[in-house]
Amino acid sequence: MSKPLFIALDFDDQEKMWLFLNQLQPQSKLHVKLGMEMFYQYGPEIVRDLSAKGYQIFLDLKLHDIPNTVKRTARQLAALGVYCTTVHALGGKEMIKAAKEGLIEGTPEGKEVPKLLAVTELTSISEDVLRDEQHCSLSLADEVKSLAHQAQTAGADGIICSPLEVKAMKNEFSDDFMFVTPGIRPASYKKDDQARVATPSQARENGSTAIVVGRPITQAENPQVAYEEILKDWTK
Numbered sequence: 001m002s003k004p005l006f007i008a009l010d011f012d013d014q015e016k017m018w019l020f021l022n023q024l025q026p027q028s029k030l031h032v033k034l035g036m037e038m039f040y041q042y043g044p045e046i047v048r049d050l051s052a053k054g055y056q057i058f059l060d061l062k063l064h065d066i067p068n069t070v071k072r073t074a075r076q077l078a079a080l081g082v083y084c085t086t087v088h089a090l091g092g093k094e095m096i097k098a099a100k101e102g103l104i105e106g107t108p109e110g111k112e113v114p115k116l117l118a119v120t121e122l123t124s125i126s127e128d129v130l131r132d133e134q135h136c137s138l139s140l141a142d143e144v145k146s147l148a149h150q151a152q153t154a155g156a157d158g159i160i161c162s163p164l165e166v167k168a169m170k171n172e173f174s175d176d177f178m179f180v181t182p183g184i185r186p187a188s189y190k191k192d193d194q195a196r197v198a199t200p201s202q203a204r205e206n207g208s209t210a211i212v213v214g215r216p217i218t219q220a221e222n223p224q225v226a227y228e229e230i231l232k233d234w235t236k
């Protein structure tokens, strides 16, 4: 899959989600990210419905629990046939390894195992919060890099981080290790609750494998225009 743009479907009801999707006219297969807000309300059925309509799905449930629980949960998620899914890297190497095992075990024969992405430091976390609330003595860039290495060692296929951290660490990882980056904001768009943001073209220049974009598209006055502009900036 070449450089995807995942649209974060952060809606509070499924009617709104379908209305949004049905008004978009993508030139190729649309990549979407389904998160906790929709999954906790509609469950696996909404994943199956999106899948049946041909959307490429990033199921973002950010698992973070003891290894046994995460492995058993990952087994269930693997049966849904999504392209990728997430755990929190802070859950530790054993937990990430367990998630990977669960995904492999739960994938139906002949189907592709979902990619496992480890969320490093959320893009809403600033350098100050990392220091004052998480009491982490590393800089944000070093903490993200450290978590990325742990995730890779544990068998993750990639990480989630801000585009700002990718450039400095990319050459330490194999070419197929994925750097999936939310915190994407067109230059003129507000940051909202995001702390570490970059434009789509900055993400591309820094080496992101994929970007995740929510509100700048879903809340836009004209989502199709916003989608096209962001896609152009990302892929040009």
Ligand SMILES: O=C(O)c1cc(=O)[nH]c(=O)n1[C@@H]1O[C@H](COP(=O)(O)O)[C@@H](O)[C@H]1O
Pocket (backbone or CB within 6 Å): 008, 010, 033, 035, 060, 086, 119, 121, 122, 123, 124, 160, 161, 182, 183, 184, 192, 194, 212, 213, 214, 215, 216
């Ligand atoms: O795992 C994620 O997708 C994620 C990780 C992270 O560090 N930051 C982050 O914003 N996200 C998700 O990416 C999306 C960003 O949405 P917008 O801020 O509206 O573009 C949301 O669905 C978040 O849940």
